[in-house]
Amino acid sequence: MTEKTAPRRTQAERRRASREKIIREASRLFAEYGYRGAKLAEIAQAVGMSEPGLLHHFPSKEHLLIAVLEERDRVDHERFGQAILEERLPLMEGLRALVAHNETVPGLVQLFIVLAAESIQPEHPAHGYFSQRYQQVRESMMTLLQKAQQKGEIRTDVPAEHLTAMVLALMDGLQIQWLFHPEQVKMSAVFDSFLTLLKVTPPEETV
Amino acid sequence: MTEKTAPRRTQAERRRASREKIIREASRLFAEYGYRGAKLAEIAQAVGMSEPGLLHHFPSKEHLLIAVLEERDRVDHERFGQAILEERLPLMEGLRALVAHNETVPGLVQLFIVLAAESIQPEHPAHGYFSQRYQQVRESMMTLLQKAQQKGEIRTDVPAEHLTAMVLALMDGLQIQWLFHPEQVKMSAVFDSFLTLLKVTPPEETV
Numbered sequence: 001m002t003e004k005t006a007p008r009r010t011q012a013e014r015r016r017a018s019r020e021k022i023i024r025e026a027s028r029l030f031a032e033y034g035y036r037g038a039k040l041a042e043i044a045q046a047v048g049m050s051e052p053g054l055l056h057h058f059p060s061k062e063h064l065l066i067a068v069l070e071e072r073d074r075v076d077h078e079r080f081g082q083a084i085l086e087e088r089l090p091l092m093e094g095l096r097a098l099v100a101h102n103e104t105v106p107g108l109v110q111l112f113i114v115l116a117a118e119s120i121q122p123e124h125p126a127h128g129y130f131s132q133r134y135q136q137v138r139e140s141m142m143t144l145l146q147k148a149q150q151k152g153e154i155r156t157d158v159p160a161e162h163l164t165a166m167v168l169a170l171m172d173g174l175q176i177q178w179l180f181h182p183e184q185v186k187m188s189a190v191f192d193s194f195l196t197l198l199k200v201t202p203p204e205e206t207v
Numbered sequence: 208m209t210e211k212t213a214p215r216r217t218q219a220e221r222r223r224a225s226r227e228k229i230i231r232e233a234s235r236l237f238a239e240y241g242y243r244g245a246k247l248a249e250i251a252q253a254v255g256m257s258e259p260g261l262l263h264h265f266p267s268k269e270h271l272l273i274a275v276l277e278e279r280d281r282v283d284h285e286r287f288g289q290a291i292l293e294e295r296l297p298l299m300e301g302l303r304a305l306v307a308h309n310e311t312v313p314g315l316v317q318l319f320i321v322l323a324a325e326s327i328q329p330e331h332p333a334h335g336y337f338s339q340r341y342q343q344v345r346e347s348m349m350t351l352l353q354k355a356q357q358k359g360e361i362r363t364d365v366p367a368e369h370l371t372a373m374v375l376a377l378m379d380g381l382q383i384q385w386l387f388h389p390e391q392v393k394m395s396a397v398f399d400s401f402l403t404l405l406k407v408t409p410p411e412e413t414v
Contacts, residue, residue: 034328110327117324120317120386121241131387138384138391155404162400165392169380176379177345177372179327180338184345185372193369197362197404 019057022047027068031107062125069129091144092195099191113175138164154198170194226264229254234275238314269332276336298351299402306398320382345371361405377401
């Protein structure tokens with residue numbers, strides 16, 4: 001292939017653009033057909049590449065999987081995490097917005113929750129990723145919840161550590177029920193009710 | 208094989224005993240190696256049967272899987288569900304006991320949560336089972352939570368329907384975190400804190 005007609009992009013830029021396109025199509029196909037169901041050859045075709053061409057960017061399907069997971073984390077972090085950490089978005093509103101956003105991307109939600117559960121097994125290709133992710137997310141969530149407690153925004157009669165595990169567990173568990181019965185289990189509504197439970201109740205509990 | 212020395216059990220009794228033994232060993236092996244990892248031949252061997260002998264009782268691995276899942280439900284129902292429904296065990300104590308019991312059977316918990324997530328896909332052999340199970344469990348849980356609300360045992364400012372999805376989601380989600388990090392996420396402690404959130408708080412909220 002001659003590159004005479006290509007715009008003046010460096011090789012690194014072209015490489016990055018290809019990676020982004022592969023990740024985008026892989027996310028779409030993993031979400032639609034599942035990790036096992038989506039074939040590398042199909043992903044390559046969707047990107048307009050040969051399979052060896054794709055493997056040049058991601059040496060295996062597992063590498064591609066991890067890249068897809070990290071990309072979703074990056075996008076979600078940019079959209080919600082960063083705003084919350086920089087206190088431009090109050091924690092409770094941020095979490096509510098994240099749950100509402102998840103309701104618009106069932107394919108990705110399914111991909112994530114299935115892989116999270118499957119990868120409990122230490123041999124699973126995404127085990128390290130999810131193990132680390134839960135730990136990191138718990139750490140930052142706990143810092144945020146502690147701050148909210150100090151500011152008197154949420155109850156303090158339950159340890160922040162427990163609230164942290166609770167918030168994440170609730171999100172994960174609701175996703176399973178919602179994916180089975182989207183008409184019966186409204187993630188956002190249930191999550192809102194949970195936030196009601198966290199509110200500081202009148203005099204006694206405001207420490 | 209001659210059956211002259213067998214005690215006077217009817218054929219139906221012997222058949223039932225064999226089924227029970229197969230389910231017991233399959234539960235153990237599914238929990239240890241996962242549904243895919245456990246081979247029918249190994250299960251047959253553990254029971255002291257040939258593979259065709261086992262297939263005589265369960266025509267496929269999927270049939271055996273469903274039997275294992277139903278057996279766990281039956282045992283848990285006998286141990287907790289029935290006592291709660293008959294009001295011999297208060298709901299909150301019963302749920303706490305169930306979570307504590309789950310902490311003693313990580314293999315079964317893992318089997319359940321992985322299959323629940325995997326079977327979101329309509330083609331999965333356990334899809335019908337889990338879809339129905341979530342619906343049934345939500346129905347009975349909601350009745351119990353409504354009763355607890357009427358008796359003034361838990362808050363009424365959040366709909367029972369939302370509390371129902373919340374309790375189940377919390378249990379499922381905590382199992383994932385606990386299986387990844389049993390030292391960091393104590394299911395029982397977190398669940399207890401959740402029960403604290405459900406308590407009716409002093410005057411205003413007692414309707």
